[in-house]
Amino acid sequence: MATLxxxxxxxxxxxxxxxxxxxxxxxxxxxxxxxLVKTHCCFCGQQCGIQLKVKDNQVIGFEPWEDxxxxxxxxxxxxxxxxxxxxxxxxxxxxxxxxxxxxxxxRAIPYDQAIARVxxxxxxxxxxxxxxxxxxxxxxxxxxxxxxxxxxxxxxxLKTQNIDYNGRLCMVSAAAANKKxxxxxxxxxxxxxxxxxxxxWISGANVAECAPITTNYVWQAREYGAKVIVVDPRITPIxxxxxxxxxxxxxxxxxxxxxxxxxxxxxxxxxxxxxxQHTVGFANVAEHVREWTPxxxxxxxxxxxxxxxxxxxxxGEAETSFLLHARGIEHxxxxxxxxxxxxxxxxxxxxxGREGCGYATITGQGNGQGGREHGQKCDQLPGARxxxxxxxxxxxxxxxxxxxxxxxQAGVDAYEMFRRIDRGEIRGLLTICFNPKVxxxxxxxxxxxxxxxxxxxxxxxxxxxxxQHADVVLPGSLHEEDEGVVTQIxxxxxxxxxxxxxxxxxxxxxxxxxxxxxALGRERGFTFNSPGEIFSELRQASxxxxxxxxxxxxxxxxxxxxxxxxxxxxxxxxxxRLFEPDSWNPIARGTGRFYFPDxxxxxxxxxxxxxxxDTDAEYPLMLTTGRVVSQFLSGTQxxxxxxxxxxxxxxxxxxxxxxxxxxxxxxxxxxRVKSRRGDITLPAMVVTSIRPxxxxxxxxxxxxxxxxxxxxxxxxxxxxxxxxxVCAVRIEKTQG
Amino acid sequence: MxxxxxxxxxxxxxxxxxxxxxxxxxxxxxxxxxxxMIQLDYVDRAHSVQTAPVICMHxxxxxxxxxxxxxxxxxxxxxxxxxxxxxxxxxCNNCVLACPFGVPKMxxxxxxxxxxxxxxxxxxxxxxxxxxxxxxSQALFFGTRGEIEALRPRSVPISQFQFGEQRxxxxxxxxxxxxxxxxYLDVTEAMDEKVTGKSISLNILDGMYSxxxxx
Numbered sequence: 042m043a044t045l046x047x048x049x050x051x052x053x054x055x056x057x058x059x060x061x062x063x064x065x066x067x068x069x070x071x072x073x074x075x076x077l078v079k080t081h082c083c084f085c086g087q088q089c090g091i092q093l094k095v096k097d098n099q100v101i102g103f104e105p106w107e108d109x110x111x112x113x114x115x116x117x118x119x120x121x122x123x124x125x126x127x128x129x130x131x132x133x134x135x136x137x138x139x140x141x142x143x144x145x146x147x148r149a150i151p152y153d154q155a156i157a158r159v160x161x162x163x164x165x166x167x168x169x170x171x172x173x174x175x176x177x178x179x180x181x182x183x184x185x186x187x188x189x190x191x192x193x194x195x196x197x198x199l200k201t202q203n204i205d206y207n208g209r210l211c212m213v214s215a216a217a218a219n220k221k222x223x224x225x226x227x228x229x230x231x232x233x234x235x236x237x238x239x240x241x242w243i244s245g246a247n248v249a250e251c252a253p254i255t256t257n258y259v260w261q262a263r264e265y266g267a268k269v270i271v272v273d274p275r276i277t278p279i280x281x282x283x284x285x286x287x288x289x290x291x292x293x294x295x296x297x298x299x300x301x302x303x304x305x306x307x308x309x310x311x312x313x314x315x316x317x318q319h320t321v322g323f324a325n326v327a328e329h330v331r332e333w334t335p336x337x338x339x340x341x342x343x344x345x346x347x348x349x350x351x352x353x354x355x356x357g358e359a360e361t362s363f364l365l366h367a368r369g370i371e372h373x374x375x376x377x378x379x380x381x382x383x384x385x386x387x388x389x390x391x392x393x394g395r396e397g398c399g400y401a402t403i404t405g406q407g408n409g410q411g412g413r414e415h416g417q418k419c420d421q422l423p424g425a426r427x428x429x430x431x432x433x434x435x436x437x438x439x440x441x442x443x444x445x446x447x448x449x450q451a452g453v454d455a456y457e458m459f460r461r462i463d464r465g466e467i468r469g470l471l472t473i474c475f476n477p478k479v480x481x482x483x484x485x486x487x488x489x490x491x492x493x494x495x496x497x498x499x500x501x502x503x504x505x506x507x508x509q510h511a512d513v514v515l516p517g518s519l520h521e522e523d524e525g526v527v528t529q530i531x532x533x534x535x536x537x538x539x540x541x542x543x544x545x546x547x548x549x550x551x552x553x554x555x556x557x558x559x560a561l562g563r564e565r566g567f568t569f570n571s572p573g574e575i576f577s578e579l580r581q582a583s584x585x586x587x588x589x590x591x592x593x594x595x596x597x598x599x600x601x602x603x604x605x606x607x608x609x610x611x612x613x614x615x616x617x618r619l620f621e622p623d624s625w626n627p628i629a630r631g632t633g634r635f636y637f638p639d640x641x642x643x644x645x646x647x648x649x650x651x652x653x654x655d656t657d658a659e660y661p662l663m664l665t666t667g668r669v670v671s672q673f674l675s676g677t678q679x680x681x682x683x684x685x686x687x688x689x690x691x692x693x694x695x696x697x698x699x700x701x702x703x704x705x706x707x708x709x710x711x712x713r714v715k716s717r718r719g720d721i722t723l724p725a726m727v728v729t730s731i732r733p734x735x736x737x738x739x740x741x742x743x744x745x746x747x748x749x750x751x752x753x754x755x756x757x758x759x760x761x762x763x764x765x766x767v768c769a770v771r772i773e774k775t776q777g
Numbered sequence: 778m779x780x781x782x783x784x785x786x787x788x789x790x791x792x793x794x795x796x797x798x799x800x801x802x803x804x805x806x807x808x809x810x811x812x813x814m815i816q817l818d819y820v821d822r823a824h825s826v827q828t829a830p831v832i833c834m835h836x837x838x839x840x841x842x843x844x845x846x847x848x849x850x851x852x853x854x855x856x857x858x859x860x861x862x863x864x865x866x867x868x869c870n871n872c873v874l875a876c877p878f879g880v881p882k883m884x885x886x887x888x889x890x891x892x893x894x895x896x897x898x899x900x901x902x903x904x905x906x907x908x909x910x911x912x913x914s915q916a917l918f919f920g921t922r923g924e925i926e927a928l929r930p931r932s933v934p935i936s937q938f939q940f941g942e943q944r945x946x947x948x949x950x951x952x953x954x955x956x957x958x959x960x961y962l963d964v965t966e967a968m969d970e971k972v973t974g975k976s977i978s979l980n981i982l983d984g985m986y987s988x989x990x991x992x
Contacts, residue, residue, distance in 0.1 A: 063804075063811055070807050102805055105910045116911040118801040249794035253913035256794055260914060264929055278794035278826050670796045684804070688797055698823070708823065729824050 044492045045510055046139075046146025055145035056504035057131035058676075060683035067101045067124075077104055078540040081527070082120040083182070083520035084673045086404030087254050088529035089116055093124060093521060093540045100127040100521055100540055110602045111232065111529070117253040118671050118685060125682045126519060127541065131503050133516040134545025147504075147514065152546050155513050156553075159471075160560035162496040162512070163199065166469040173449070176203035176458050176467040180474025181211060181412030182674075183550070184525025184537055186575040188408065189423055189582070190551050190567075191473065192416025195449075197441050197566055198558045202449035203467055205419040207475045209455040211368070212409045213418075213760035214376030215402035221377070222384040222643050223620070224628055224636025225587050226425065227410065227532040230363070230399030231605070231617040232258050237397030238363035240355050241269045244294060244383060245369020245766070249278035250670040252367075252403050252530065262363075268355050272297065273369060274665055275695070275737055276730035285352055288732055290343035291665045291767035292652035294370040298382030299330045299649065300338025301353045305389055306330065310357025312391025319633060320388050322644035329646045341649065343732070361397035362390060368405060368667070372765040374653045376757045382647040389644075394620030394634055404530045406674070407520075411528030414588040415579060419452035423579060424586020433586075440582045441566055454761035456481060456754060462490040473500040473517065473550060478507040479675035479743045482752035482763045483718045500553055505677040506743040516547035523549045525572040526598065531617070533603035534593055551575065584609070585627060587636060652767040653755035656734075660716065660769035662700070663735045666748050667766075672741035680741065692742055693726040694772070697733035701725060704774055711775045714738065716768055719750030722775055736772065740765070783921045786895060786909065787934055788830065789952035792916035795819065795828030799908035799917055806907050807898045809860070814882065814893040815908060830917060832908065833858060833880045833893035834938075835948035841872035841881050841892075850890070856948045857897055861890040877940040877964070895949075930955075937961035 046052050066072055074094040081088040090109025094102040103124055105114035136155035140148040150158075166174050177195040179188065188206075195204035216226040223229070235241060235258040249256045256279060263269050263282075271280040272287040272294070280286050289297060305311055306327055316323045339346040356362065364387050370379040384400065392398035404410050415423040416437075423440075426433035428451045438445040453461065455477065461467040463486075481487045491497065491510040499508035500517040508514055521540040528534045543549060548556075551572065558567035569575045573595060584591035592608040593615070604615040607626070616624075620634045620642075633640015656663060671688035672679045679685045694712055696704075706712055708727040713720055714736065723738065723746070731737055738748040753768040795817065803813040816831040839858045842850040849865035850872060852858050861872070861881075868888040872881045881892045896906035904910075909919035918925060925934065934950035939961050953959060 068811050070810055105905075105907075107905075107910065112913075114905075114910045115913045115915070116798055116802070117796050117913050118798045121798055121801040121805065121911060249796065249914070253794065253796050253798070256792075256914040260792055261928065264931055276826060278828075281826050282791060670794075684801055688801075726822075728822060728826075730826050 046141065048144060048146060051144035052146050052509060056509070058503070058680045059130050060686040061125045061129050061681060062683040063125065066096055066099065072096060072101065074101060078538050079106055080521065080538040080540065081535055082116065082407070083123055083126070083678070084119045084407060085252060086406055086409045086530040087111065087252055088407060088527055088535055089120055089254055091116060091120055095540050098541045100124045111531070111533070112254045115254050115257065118688060119673055119679060122682050122684050123678075125684070126678050127521060128544070129503070129681055131681055132544065132547070133502055133504060133514060134547055135516060136546065137514040139512045146509075152515075152548070155515060156556045156560045159498045159513055159515070159557055162498070163469060163557075163561060166495055167199070170468050172200040173202050174467055175199055175201050175469040176462070176471070177201065178455055178458065178470065178472045178475045178477065179204065179206040179417045181206060181208040181406040181409045183408060183412060183474050184523065184527055184572065185408060185411035185415055186525040186572045186579060187550050188412045188417045189415040189579045190554055190575055192423065193441060193566065194554050194558065197443060198561065198563045200447070200449060202419070202452035203458055203461070204417060204452055205455040205458055206412065206417045207455065207477070207480065208406065208409060208413045208418065209761060210480055210763065210765075211405045212402070212413050214371035214373070214757055214762045215366070215380050216413055217377045217760045218380030218384060219402070221645055222381060222388070225619065225626070226413070227588075227606070227619065228401035228404070228530060229393055229619045230401060231531045231533070234397055234399040234618065235259060235363045236262050236265065238262050238361050238399065239267050239397070240359040240362040241267050242356060242362065242364040243270065243279060244272040244364070244366040245371070246365055246367035246403050247273070247275075247277040247279070247369070247667055248365070248403070251405070251668050253670060255403065270352050270355065274732045274735045285348060285355070287342075287344045287348055287352060290732065291663045291735055292373055293342040293649075294379040295375060295382040295647050295649045296333065296338055296341040297344065297349070298379070298386055299333035299647065300335060300342070300349055301356060302326070302385055302389055303330045303333040303338070304335065304350065304353035305357045305386070308353070308357055310353070311389050315391030316389065319635065320642045320644055321639070323389070326385055326644040326646055329648070356386065356390070359390070359392070362392045363397070363399040365401055365403055367403040369766060371402070372762055373767065374755050374757050374764045375650050376762045377759045378647040378650075381645040385644055385647065388642055394618065394622065394624075401530070408527035410530070410532060411526065411534065414528070415583065419454060424583035425588035426586050436585070437582060440578065454756070456756060456761065456763060459487055459490045462493055465493070468495040470494050470497045471500070472497075472507060476505040476507045476675035476677055478510070479505070479747055479749065480740070481754075482749050482765060483754040484747060484749040485719060486754065500550055501677070502547065503677055503681060505675065515553050516545065517553060518543045518547060518549045522547070523572065526576065526593075526595075528606065529603075532605050534590065534598060534606055535603040536595055536598045587628070589627070653764055654717070654753050654769045656769045660771050662770050662772060663767050664714065664716065664748075664751060664770040665735055665737050665766050666740045666752060667737065668741070669739045672739065674741065675743070676741040692723050692739050692746055692748060694723050695726045695728055695731050695737040696772070697731050698727050698729060699733040700736070701727040704772055706774050712772050713775050714751060714770050714772050716751035716753070716770045718753065721745065721748060721750055736770065784900075784905075784919055785922060786832075786906070786949040787918045787920075787925050787952055788832065788949060789916050789918065789929065789932065790829045791952070792914040793817075793828045793830055794914045794916070795826065796913060798911045798913055799830055802907040802911045803893075806896055808894060809891055812884070812891060814891060816879065830908075831878060831880060832917070832949065833895065834878050835895060837946045837948065840945070841876045844871045844875040846871060853897070857895050858892070859894045859897065860892050863889055866890055877938070877943065877945060935959065935962055939963040939965065941965050
C-alpha cells in the first residue's frame, strides 16, 4: 500500500528538501577543472547552452557557452545555480523499500533485490487484474531517447495502454490546436524570426520569468522598431515595457482573438491571396466572428474597446509579425479553442512561413517538444504517429518486431489515470520525472489515489513528494549523468552531454527500465547499450512520420549547433522554418506547404465559453497560477538549491490594492484563499500589477503551501489539459 | 593585460526583468566566490515590476578611494576600481557611506570592503564579465560602442551623473532614451520622481464582494 509514513519529520530529515549551497571545491578559487562539458540547462524549454565545470566526478560550477546560437552565453538564475543539484545531501544513492519501522519510512535495499520486487509486483498485479491495471507516468524533462523507451516499455514490455506524461499539464492544448490548424505540432519558426517582426503579439506568456532569454529577442525586435502587444491579467516584466498592454480577464482569450479577427475583416486587413490559395474554412470562421464586435469583446474580456481597436490595427496592418503564446491561454477547459483563435489571426494575416513572419507556443519543459513526439503520450506512437491509425501501428510494430495486434490501443490522460486508480482499475504505478502530488490540480484527490495503489514504484534522483508514497524507489540519474537529445522551444534538436557518472548505486534511467524488463523475462527490445543505440532505433521509428528525425545524428547536431526537425535524410540540413513556399512534407506531398493532403491550413471556428468555474457571490474572485523565475515546475530540483530558494522562499498571494483595501489587508499580512476544493494561508503581496478581480499564486510548493489544493481538475475536452489558469476563490484576512 | 579598450560596460535599466541572474552569477566569480557584489532591487514593487541592477560604475575620480583614510582602494591603469587592499583596509566604512551609487559592501567577517571589479579575472583575459554574459535581457551589456549603437538605436549612453553639487563621470555607461537629449543624469532630482509604471486600475471590483464580504 502506497501510503505516506506517519513520521513526516523523519522522512523530511532524511530526504529533504534541504537547500544546498556552494561549499568545498565549489567555493575554492583557482581550481582548474578537469574538463568543461558543453551541454544544456536542465530546466525550461529554451534549453540554453551551458558549459559545466567538472572536477573529480563533481560538477563544481559553470562557464557560459557563448558560441551556442540560441542563448549566446545568456542564462537565468536557475541555469546559473543548477550545478548545485549535484553532490546534494538529498540525493538518492541506493534503492529504497518502504519500511514502517524505519524513522524515515524507508530502508535501503540492494538494487537487484529492488528490481526483483518490482518485477514480482508488476506480474502479480497484471496476472490478477489484467495488463492495463499497471500504469506508467513519465515526464517531458526526460531526454527523447528515454521518452521513446518509456513508450516502448509500457506498450511492448508491460503491454499496458495506461501511459501518459506530465506534458499533459504543459503543451497539449497548443499541440492539439497546431495539429488541427497546420497538421504539425512544432514552433513554426526559429527565434531569429522574432527579431525581424514588426509586431510581436504575446498572449498568456510570462516571458521574462518563464522563458527569460526570449525577453532579449522580443526587446531586440522592439529596438528595431517592432510594436510589442502583451495580453495578460498581470503586468509581468515583459508587459512593463510593451507598447500596448491588454489586461485580459482570465479565461477570455478566445473572445479577444475573435474580436481582433472581426476587426481585421471589417477593415479588410486580410491577405486574401494567402487565404484563398493556402487555407480552407475562412468563410465559416468569418461568419462566426461576426458577432464579436469590439463592444462585445470589450465586455467579455474586460479590456477597453480603444485598446482592442489599437491592437487590431497594429496587428492588421503589420508587414511582418510573430505571435507567441504559452500556458496562460492553454491551461483552460477551452485551451485548444484559445490556441485556434490565435492561429486564425495568424492565418488571416498570411504572415507565416517566411522571414520575420511567425507563430509559436513557448514550450515549458526542457524536452516539452521532443517529449511529446515519440510515444510517451497516451494516444501517440514515435514520429508523432497516431496510435489509432492502423498504418502507423503497423509501421511501429514492425520496428519493434511485434504484431500490430499486440500493440495496446490509446490509453487515457494523466489525470484520468488517477480517476482509474480511484476506481480500482489501475492497481499499480510506475512514475519517472513526474511529481503529480504537487503539480496536478485538486491534489488532495491525487494524494488519496496514491494511497489506494497496491504497489507504486518511483524512479527519481530526489525523493519528490509523490515518491514519498512509493513502495519501492529506484535511484535514477540527473541530467548531467547521461546523454541524449532534447528538442527545444524552436524545434531544434540538441544534445545533452554526460558530465559525470551517477553516484552510489544510482543508475541511468534507461538502464533501470531495461533491468525491470529483464527481471520480467521480457528482455527482447530492451537490450540497448547506450543512448546512442536507442537514438538509432528512434530515428528509424520516426522515419516517414511527421516528426521525422531519421536524418539527425549526434554528430550533425554538434556540427550545426542543433538540427531542426523534420530532417528526413542524411544529407538534409533540417528545417528551421516551417511552411515556406515550395516546402515539401510527407502528408501534402507537394500539393502545398501545410501538413494536410491538400496542403492547406485549416481555419477552425473557435467558440467562446466561460471558464468551467465562474465567479459567484460565494467565490467572487478569480485565482490564476504560474511560475516565478527562480523556481521550476514542482520544485523537486529548485527547492533544493539554496540560492534559488532564498530568491523566492515561499508562495505569496498577489493582489491589487483595491482588493486589499476591500479586505482590510496590508502588504505582508496573512490571508486565507479558499476554493471549493481547499484552502491555503499565505502572505499577501499588494501590487498594482494585477487585475483587481484576480489573484495570482505560484505553484512550485508542496503540502499546505501548494496552490494546487485549490485549483480545479476540469479539463479541456480535446487536450485534457487542466484549467490551472482560472477558478473561483474567496479571500479573507486571517485573525491574529 | 588590460581590459581591451574596445569593450565597454553599458547598463540599460529599462531592460531589467529582475530575474537576478546577474546577482547569482556574480557570486560565481573567482575573486569573490560565494559573495555577490551586485545589488538588484525593485524600484517600488507596490506600483511597478521595474527593477534596477547596481554594479560598480567605476568612476573616473572614485569617491570611495577619495574618502579612504588608509588609501586602500586602487584604480587600475585601465580605469577599474578594485576591492580594498586587504593589508590596508581598516573596515572604517567611509567608502560604503560615501559612494553615491551605494556600491561598496563591508564584509564584517573579513573586515574588508569588497566591491565589483568588473570581473577583472575575466576581462583581463578577454572574457566578458559574468553578469553581462548571462543577463537574459541584456540589461547588462559588455561590448563595443559600435555594437551598442547598432543594438540600441532608441537609446544613448550617458556617463555623467549629478548628485547634488557633485558631478561624477564614470567608466560604466547607462543607457537613456534617445529622446531625452540629457548630457547627464540628475540622480538626486530623479529620486523624487513618482514611479510612472503602467498600472491596472479598473473599477471591476464594484458589485463584487457585497455578499461574500459580509460573512
